Amino acid sequence: MTDDELIWRIAGGSGDGIDSTSQNFAKALMRSGLDVFTHRHYPSRIRGGHTYVEIRAADGGVKSRGDGYNFLLALGDSFARNPSENAVYGDEEIKPLSENLDDLREGGVIVYDEGLLDAEDVPNFEERVEENDWNVYPLDLRGLAKEHGREVMRNTAGVGATAALVGMDLDHIEDLMADAMGGDILEQNLEVLHDAYDQVNEKEFSHDLTVPEGEHDEEQVLVSGSHGIAYAAIDAGCRFISGYPMTPWTDVFTIMSQLLPDLGGVSEQVEDEIAAAALAVGASHSGVKSMSGSSGGGFALMSEPLGLAEMTETPLVLLEAMRAGPSTGMPTKPEQADLEHILYTSQGDSHRVAFGPSDPKECYEQTRTAFEIAYDYQIPSIVVYDQKLSGEYRNVDATFFDREPAPDLGSTLTEAELEDAPHDDSGKFERFRHDTENGVSPRSIPGQKGGRYLASGNEHWPTGHIAEDPDNRVAQVERRLQKLESVRGDLDERDQQTLYGDEDADFGLIVWGSQQGTVEEAVDRMNADGNSVKALGVSDLSPFPVEEVTEFVESVDEAIVVEMSATKQFRGLIQKHAGDFDGTLSSLLKYNGNPFEPAEIVEAVEIEQNGGGELPTAQTTLEPAAGD
Amino acid sequence: MSKAFSAIGEERDVERDEFTPGLEPQPTWCPGCGDFGVLKALKGAMAELGKDPEEVLLCTGIGCSGKLNSYFESYGFHTIHGRSLPVSRAAKLANHDLEVVAAGGDGDGYGIGGNHFLHTARENHDMTYIVFNNEVFGLTKGQSSPTSPKGHKSKTQPKGNAKDPIRPLSLSLSAGASYIARTAAVNPNQAQEIIVEAIEHDGFSHIDFLTQCPTWNKDAKQYVPYVDVQDSDDYEFDVHDRQEASEMMYETESALYEGTVLTGRYYEDEDRRSYQQEKQHRGDMPEEPLAERYFDDDYEWERSYDFIDRHK
Numbered sequence: 001m002t003d004d005e006l007i008w009r010i011a012g013g014s015g016d017g018i019d020s021t022s023q024n025f026a027k028a029l030m031r032s033g034l035d036v037f038t039h040r041h042y043p044s045r046i047r048g049g050h051t052y053v054e055i056r057a058a059d060g061g062v063k064s065r066g067d068g069y070n071f072l073l074a075l076g077d078s079f080a081r082n083p084s085e086n087a088v089y090g091d092e093e094i095k096p097l098s099e100n101l102d103d104l105r106e107g108g109v110i111v112y113d114e115g116l117l118d119a120e121d122v123p124n125f126e127e128r129v130e131e132n133d134w135n136v137y138p139l140d141l142r143g144l145a146k147e148h149g150r151e152v153m154r155n156t157a158g159v160g161a162t163a164a165l166v167g168m169d170l171d172h173i174e175d176l177m178a179d180a181m182g183g184d185i186l187e188q189n190l191e192v193l194h195d196a197y198d199q200v201n202e203k204e205f206s207h208d209l210t211v212p213e214g215e216h217d218e219e220q221v222l223v224s225g226s227h228g229i230a231y232a233a234i235d236a237g238c239r240f241i242s243g244y245p246m247t248p249w250t251d252v253f254t255i256m257s258q259l260l261p262d263l264g265g266v267s268e269q270v271e272d273e274i275a276a277a278a279l280a281v282g283a284s285h286s287g288v289k290s291m292s293g294s295s296g297g298g299f300a301l302m303s304e305p306l307g308l309a310e311m312t313e314t315p316l317v318l319l320e321a322m323r324a325g326p327s328t329g330m331p332t333k334p335e336q337a338d339l340e341h342i343l344y345t346s347q348g349d350s351h352r353v354a355f356g357p358s359d360p361k362e363c364y365e366q367t368r369t370a371f372e373i374a375y376d377y378q379i380p381s382i383v384v385y386d387q388k389l390s391g392e393y394r395n396v397d398a399t400f401f402d403r404e405p406a407p408d409l410g411s412t413l414t415e416a417e418l419e420d421a422p423h424d425d426s427g428k429f430e431r432f433r434h435d436t437e438n439g440v441s442p443r444s445i446p447g448q449k450g451g452r453y454l455a456s457g458n459e460h461w462p463t464g465h466i467a468e469d470p471d472n473r474v475a476q477v478e479r480r481l482q483k484l485e486s487v488r489g490d491l492d493e494r495d496q497q498t499l500y501g502d503e504d505a506d507f508g509l510i511v512w513g514s515q516q517g518t519v520e521e522a523v524d525r526m527n528a529d530g531n532s533v534k535a536l537g538v539s540d541l542s543p544f545p546v547e548e549v550t551e552f553v554e555s556v557d558e559a560i561v562v563e564m565s566a567t568k569q570f571r572g573l574i575q576k577h578a579g580d581f582d583g584t585l586s587s588l589l590k591y592n593g594n595p596f597e598p599a600e601i602v603e604a605v606e607i608e609q610n611g612g613g614e615l616p617t618a619q620t621t622l623e624p625a626a627g628d
Numbered sequence: 629m630s631k632a633f634s635a636i637g638e639e640r641d642v643e644r645d646e647f648t649p650g651l652e653p654q655p656t657w658c659p660g661c662g663d664f665g666v667l668k669a670l671k672g673a674m675a676e677l678g679k680d681p682e683e684v685l686l687c688t689g690i691g692c693s694g695k696l697n698s699y700f701e702s703y704g705f706h707t708i709h710g711r712s713l714p715v716s717r718a719a720k721l722a723n724h725d726l727e728v729v730a731a732g733g734d735g736d737g738y739g740i741g742g743n744h745f746l747h748t749a750r751e752n753h754d755m756t757y758i759v760f761n762n763e764v765f766g767l768t769k770g771q772s773s774p775t776s777p778k779g780h781k782s783k784t785q786p787k788g789n790a791k792d793p794i795r796p797l798s799l800s801l802s803a804g805a806s807y808i809a810r811t812a813a814v815n816p817n818q819a820q821e822i823i824v825e826a827i828e829h830d831g832f833s834h835i836d837f838l839t840q841c842p843t844w845n846k847d848a849k850q851y852v853p854y855v856d857v858q859d860s861d862d863y864e865f866d867v868h869d870r871q872e873a874s875e876m877m878y879e880t881e882s883a884l885y886e887g888t889v890l891t892g893r894y895y896e897d898e899d900r901r902s903y904q905q906e907k908q909h910r911g912d913m914p915e916e917p918l919a920e921r922y923f924d925d926d927y928e929w930e931r932s933y934d935f936i937d938r939h940k
Binding site for chain 1: 649697698703725744747907913918919927930931935936940
């Protein structure tokens with residue numbers, strides 16, 4: 001835990017403008033030279049209910065949301081009160097203040113809207129404040145906002161108060177407000193901002209929390225994992241997306257749908273996920289780079305077109321934004337328990353390529369890879385990420401996105417090339433030839449002269465006609481499976497796994513996806529304390545990087561596999577491909593709807609190495625290898 | 629730029645034989661099957677229209693009807709049960725110059741693919757959809773399909789099917805298809821004319837194609853005698869009038885199960901924009917075929933760097 005960091009939590013009700021306010025504030029912190037990381041917690045409802053966004057800002061080293069937080073802006077839930085009867089829905093009215101206190105660090109700062117919240121309703125508030133040495137500043141944010149026109153501006157008042165309390169300039173905040181609004185609304189908001197700032201600035205502060213100082217070398221942009229994926233797809237030449245809304249996949253679908261029409265592309269919201277994936281197959285078959293995606297329950301419906309793409313060797317990129325399951329599970333909470341679902345869904349000896357990026361930059365890199373692999377090898381490739389990564393914003397060097405587009409259709413022939421390609425006696429293109437070097441037989445696109453063939457979801461001859469001939473069957477199955485070996489070789493060159501920490505370390509952590517940053521932060525802390533720990537972040541899920549993982553596990557005395565799943569799915573995958581390593585692997589699991597915090601990982605390693613003790617979070621479990 | 633899809637729009641006389649695969653796979657349809665009639669009519673229609681086999685994409689589902697493109701020479705996509713329509717729709721959006729025809733059976737199209745049927749009709753994609761309607765599941769051996777008559781008995785409906793049959797024409801009309809016809813394999817001339825019209829129509833054309841099943845519906849002549857409603861003085865209605873078409877469809881669909889087979893054109897809306905035109909009208913889809921771009925070396929691809937200002 002660095003001492004010099006601000007972790008600001010803004011809490012209120014869904015629909016109260018928490019999102020937009022927090023995003024502007026995160027940008028303001030980024031523009032002041034800091035590294036930022038956002039974490040969003042929200043219930044599955046449209047308005048009201050307890051929601052918060054946390055922004056962590058420090059001068060470098062920000063890889064996770066951190067442990068707890070040190071500044072609470074409790075706005076109150078304006079939807080918790082029924083205006084006509086002056087009644088309150090349950091205890092929701094005080095939730096923005098009461099629900100957040102457990103994670104507030106000692107010596108932390110609380111600003112709450114006394115216009116909406118009454119601290120006296122919070123059980124044992126005074127005692128807890130004293131016990132934890134919290135610094136409390138009640139402010140009538142609602143009243144202040146109303147004075148200048150509209151109650152909704154209490155967010156702005158809260159930001160102004162925050163700036164005064166942590167000694168932050170208003171310049172960046174003002175600029176961002178000017179970008180987002182104009183006219184009277186802007187004027188009023190600026191008045192509220194300054195008024196709140198001035199009122200607070202006049203007070204004496206008892207706390208010593210200030211905004212850290214930082215300076216970036218390059219201009220920064222604030223992007224989420226979903227932006228990483230969408231931008232990569234666009235750079236890869238994807239101009240067709242089809243989908244059905246489902247949290248959290250909708251984020252990418254929305255970004256793409258807003259951009260594609262102006263890029264001369266097509267976005268289709270269709271009747272269900274079977275159609276969504278089938279459309280992506282149809283568009284890709286017809287010569288347009290395509291993508292579809294969903295979250296767990298919707299992806300279940302895509303199993304069918306996924307198999308069709310495999311059998312017809314149609315390039316296909318699918319996204320799977322995991323949330324807690326089974327069934328509709330917890331729509332707005334992250335989990336990594338769809339791993340086996342995406343790897344094994346679909347009948348037969350089916351196969352696909354799968355990537356699990358860990359942050360917005362990897363989302364970009366690996367989505368680019370997913371497109372290249374899909375079109376070079378005519379195979380479905382899946383990018384699997386989760387609710388956390390989907391909506392988590394981080395700052396990235398602006399130049400990171402300055403990449404050359406790669407709209408190449410891969411193993412697709414032009415008409416000129418088709419002239420020299422193999423045809424049968426009747427002039428039909430032998431689209432699915434057995435005798436290829438890497439398992440890939442180049443394809444044609446409908447409308448091309450000399451390229452006609454039948455693509456069939458049934459087993460087929462080289463020309464595509466349905467066939468049950470045993471020799472042909474074996475040749476086709478083996479050729480399709482051969483692609484995986486070729487892909488593995490290709491991926492080895494790209495080296496997408498992340499080895500982190502001291503190479504000679506004797507204790508290992510293995511992680512995939514959104515938890516990687518948190519693990520890396522834990523490694524840094526442990527090594528700073530004189531331990532010897534390293535981590536491996538696995539990005540290629542299929543075909544699995546067996547060699548790299550084996551080498552890593554064999555290089556340490558013990559390793560913990562960290563994942564958000566109750567059934568140790570990732571550890572199972574490692575053991576399936578690389579063996580059980582004589583029981584040297586254990587698991588750190590969390591599946592309560594919240595991602596790991598670095599301290600939980602540090603604590604787990606401590607227990608694993610020295611025995612005894614309890615993990616800091618009740619819902620976190622450490623499972624040893626024995627008995628597996 | 630050199631044209632990437634030169635088979636499209638090539639004008640020449642096309643012989644119907646060109647649509648017969650050179651190394652013809654032996655059809656696995658039963659002797660006397662109505663599916664032969666669809667194949668014949670489709671080949672005739674394509675030749676009549678002068679379509680090059682390589683500018684046609686024929687997408688099928690699963691079942692006896694799904695094998696249509698095994699015996700028809702063109703680009704083909706033999707998809708999965710009920711999914712020929714979403715695949716076809718996307719092909720049309722990817723390259724709207726392609727001639728896209730989808731085909732499936734009554735179980736495939738009105739059962740498992742029913743939802744896609746509703747939405748493809750609603751969106752009015754410019755394509756033709758031929759549903760082989762033989763009132764039974766053929767390839768899985770005789771179970772009731774959505775168009776089987778009430779009381780139809782089979783191994784899985786031993787007491788007789790308790791469901792009323794679906795009304796495909798009325799369903800299609802209310803869902804939004806802009807060309808709707810019913811024809812029969814026993815009437816090859818009308819069938820070919822209707823397929824030609826359907827392909828020429830600018831919007832979603834739905835053909836309920838009655839195909840007798842000599843194996844599972846024992847009476848192979850189940851659609852004979854038929855009446856052509858356009859040729860008969862007994863049935864006068866305006867195919868451009870939704871209300872009149874609707875009433876005529878209702879009558880036709882009721883009469884079929886009483887042994888009267890009425891065929892012909894039932895509805896055509898020539899004014900409604902196709903989905904592609906509607907999207908283009910809104911600036912939601914490019915004017916030129918999207919797929920062409922991937923073969924154009926001079927095309928300038930926009931990139932993510934063009935959007936990052938908003939994130940600064």
